[in-house]
Amino acid sequence: MLEIFASLGLALELIGGADPTLLGIVVLSIELSLVAAVAGAAIGLPLGALIAVGRFPGRRSLIVLLNALLGLPSVVVGLVVYLLLSRAGPLGSLGILFTPAAIVVAQTLLVAPIVAALARQTAEDAWKDYEEQLTSLGVSRLRAVPTILWDARFSLLTVVLAGFGRAASEVGAVMIVGGNIDGVTRVMTTAIALETSKGDLPLALALGLVLIAVVLAVNAGAYAIREWSARHHG
Template sequence: MPDHLSALQLILAGDPALFAIVRLSLGVSIAAVALAAAVGMPMGALLALTHFPGRPVLVVLLNAMMGLPPVVVGLALYLLLSRSGPLGTFGILFTPAAMVVAQTVLIFPIIAALTRQTIEDLWAEYRDELNAMHVGPIGRMTTLLWDARFSLITALLAGFGRAAAEVGAVMIVGGNIDGFTRTMTTTVALETSKGNLPLAMGLGAILIVLVLAINAAAWGTRIWSQRLTG
């Protein structure tokens, strides 16, 4: 990325390197949200609807894991994915795939914990009605997940926000390789270290605007579809 240009000039000029970085950032974060949701939502719902010994411990653990330090997750995955590590044969260290894995690990607890809370609250409301309709365990889970869909969007957004804003883990497992694993946040970190503070700030502003736009779009969708379905 040319050093002498400001972030605004890069946008106006349609700088391809900038767009590649934005595309990678969004692609990695969205993939991580999708993966974390595919696992975290059913797991959160399952945790909300089942009772077993040790469940409170699991709930507390899951809630605490929402605050996992990204650097620690990055380091742990680095050791796992390293060619000298147990998962080294996959050779995904320093690739976007590794970044997706890291972000998935980071946001899975957020999505699972928020889903559990949402589903548990909704279950309190729906329990009698669903029992009266003789809805089985699987049906309960799918019904509650579907009926909580508008609240769950917030869980997805929380996960997306964390993924998009995170720098510690993707820096370690992605390596911040120019044109390959360089994301918005690692670029901001790099430009800061080059003393290029205006460009770093400008890129930061772009990131914030993007996250804001995605949240606004999701919110709008929620309002609109809620009006349609109640």
């Protein structure tokens, strides 16, 4: 218990003191996670909506696969991305292993299935309401995809945030493909893992609290946007 209180104090100190190293780590974490969330959304949202609205052979299997991918172990993703991006791998010539770009690639692969699976659910509900009206207006299923995505945008914001949360809290894959390089690819989660392995548990926990605070702040902001929009757009 005492340790947790000590960590809380330390966390406040870290935030209040605006330690430049910590600040760099936090900013990098948010930046990479945001890019991954946006990239994952760019893949996952249309994919999810397409599966929700579309009628094609293999659709059911795809849904099962997508839901299974929700539990995709991040270490596996990390390993696959590592092997792809390694100099000895097929994409080795890009030379982006152990750079922030590699982290974004791994995070995106983890985020996209989450966004797709959750977006499918949301889009399917919306499609139930819209199908007759849109079909009546002469809207094709393909044309309905962007319409549904746009109309469900406030709900989908939550979906994208879930993706952001996954990216920000990701450690296994990020450690493998980023290498936890000081000042280059050290993000909040790998810093926490490092401090834990140094036995500095209070500092590790304090960093964890900072991470939670960051995710909380982003979510609170999104919630406020959603509330505001719902009031103004119905």
